[in-house]
Amino acid sequence: MMLSFKKEKLSVLLERAVVFGRMIKFSHTIFALPFALSAVIIAARDFGFSFSRLFWIIVAMVGARSAAMGFNRIVDAGMDSSNPRTAVREIPKGEISAGSATLFVVASSIVFIIASAMLGNLCFYLSFPVLAVLLGYSYTKRFTLFCHFYLGFAISLAPTGAWVAMTGTFSWIPVLFSLALMTHIAGFDILYACQDYEFDSREGLHSIPAKLGVAKALDISTYVHIASFVFFVAIGFASGLGLIYYVSSLIIGLLLIIEHRLVNPNDLSKVNIAFFHINSVISVVLLLGIAGDLLFGRMIG
Template identity: 40%
Template sequence: MKPETTLKNILNFTKIEHTAFSLPLIFTGAWLGAGNRPPALDVIILIVVAAVGARVFGMSMNRIFDRHIDRLNPRTANRELPAGKMDLTQASAVAGGGLLLYLAACWALGGWCPILAPIPLVPLLGYSLLKRFTPLCHFGIGLCLALAPLGAFVAASGHTRFTWPVLLFSGFVFFWLSGADIIYALMDIDHDRSHDIHSLPARLGFDGALRVAGAVHLTALGILIAVVRTLNGGLTAWIVLAVAAVFFALMYVPAIPVPKRFFPISTLAGIAGALVPMVA
């Protein structure tokens, strides 16, 4: 296989470009950890490296665990493992490389970071397994990303004395992504029911799952309001929050196809939400 083909397969396998959409959430945690200002450049670089490594590890393990499920789903059958574009050894090497990158960045950040580094690995390793046991699996991926701003806070502050704004913001991330993942799973209702895959859409149906996602996202917006109030945010913060609310609302417009509700609309809702504490 040509080197450029191998590289392309790895990039597609890990969806590395999607890391860019989680970085604003991570930067917000670092911003709050540095005392509502930008952290030192070297800290930012190491936080980004850690985020990339963690995502590569988590996504790779997700693809490895789900390779047999993906083979049965027409929407995912062309992914690298089920389509034979990569083998299990290559996939495991990519996962191991992401893990080493993450741990190296945590070690370089020092302080509490290498001590706490194993904690995010548990949900990163296990979230994709939850769909085999519980329809609440969507909240597993929400937990994975909710830990990211907390980790960035520790990296930028050098301590674990979490402030209310970063704890609330982490809660926003949890509910935002969990709700978005429920919407994402709407695309696989029939497949999930046919193959005993647990998800809220498979359990509750299209409309029932949308109602749950709506309640989850209303919770996310309520928490974001609490963030603004806690930080005594001004007009700019409220305007940005209103923009985030518009994107949240667009996820429930029937005329918009489900794939677009998840990406880019849910992503834009998360990015707008991430900007709120930084402009408050």
């Protein structure tokens, strides 16, 4: 009887975990995590490696992202319920209450702060302004069309933060990772926002598609991703990487071209393919390119 009760309780907890994971799009952690891990790999080459620090970096990233996404869902719940595309999200549907989501955000924030403290005093002190930046994104669509770049900047703190956590120092190398990630995120967020062009325009929300139109937004996204590709290449030069990394950069460039060929002003049906699949592959290709170059680059150099 007791065993059956425990199994039932565990099943309920797992179901709730899945619902919360769906709320914060936990699977999308793959967009930024490979950038942070790439910075960790380069830092480990020059400063040495620590499994303990890597563990707390991952915990900090998961906590920070969970807090930011949960907070975004709370702040946007009213708008989400009015938008047919987002009305199926967990808070508008009633699967998660605002109170439960708030507790989740608080708990995730505490996890982030504790993990940062485990990485040293500097990371602990920086965790508070970083958390403020991450949570602040949720309000940007209410007053600026540069919300896409704010989102990119907020997420791009991850590689530089990981570098500081690993080394206790600052360098321009992780800044290049952050610039590549910022423009990468901003570029595809502009694409993603095209889906809500009509809703955002009607509700007076700020985004590049809503203010400038879908066609111009796609052009801007293209230019931003060209800048992103330049930063990817610059990472190779600054980090002293070789052929394997530059081949991976070329693959990333081709994936960005494919992404933009999938989306056009008259057909936004493939935005989700570009957003969810291609961008995930780009992050993984970056990580594999750096790891592969450091492991095997000398063999073919």
